[in-house]
Amino acid sequence: MKRNFPSLFAAGAWIAAGSLAFAVQAATPAKDAGHSHAAPPAAAAQGHSHGHDHAGDAPTLKLDHGRKWASDDALRTSMSRIGTAVDKSLPAVHSGKMSAKQYDELGRQIEAQVANIVQNCKLEPAADEVLHAILATLMEGNETLQGRNPKAQRSVGVVQVVEALGQYGDHFEHPGFVAPKAEH
Numbered sequence: 001m002k003r004n005f006p007s008l009f010a011a012g013a014w015i016a017a018g019s020l021a022f023a024v025q026a027a028t029p030a031k032d033a034g035h036s037h038a039a040p041p042a043a044a045a046q047g048h049s050h051g052h053d054h055a056g057d058a059p060t061l062k063l064d065h066g067r068k069w070a071s072d073d074a075l076r077t078s079m080s081r082i083g084t085a086v087d088k089s090l091p092a093v094h095s096g097k098m099s100a101k102q103y104d105e106l107g108r109q110i111e112a113q114v115a116n117i118v119q120n121c122k123l124e125p126a127a128d129e130v131l132h133a134i135l136a137t138l139m140e141g142n143e144t145l146q147g148r149n150p151k152a153q154r155s156v157g158v159v160q161v162v163e164a165l166g167q168y169g170d171h172f173e174h175p176g177f178v179a180p181k182a183e184h
Helices: 006-011 014-026 041-045 073-095 100-120 125-145 154-171
Strands: none
Touching: 041 125, 073 100, 100 125, 100 154, 125 154
């Protein structure tokens, strides 16, 4: 779905203020049958809508009648970039040599690619719902790896991001995509 948040992305406000809200909202069942995307409050206040209805349930992981969902170039490009960045960081994470600065940089790279997905990805509504569930896991992990979850080690966030990349590979068509493995 095309999402138009250019002013928010230019200011970086969505990423800085909304990524945790995105993850929490996406993982929380909606109370009504209205449209409830996991958009940051600022986007919701601007009337964010994709023009489709939801059943009111939290996004779930499912296949398209037993097949993977179609993806588009923006989604494939960004998920590949996230996968590459995470894969490159895994040796340092596993050896305990990943610095706070390196975790923060990885988090910024992930945020930039999620912003690209939100701004440019165009999926059919059912595929979009599945993607929301995956992005919720990814953003929750990204919050943790950036040290924004004081109850968890940053490396736990990397594991969550790897899990989300695996979910993406399991549910979306993306020729050649191989999700990083946490056990390097």
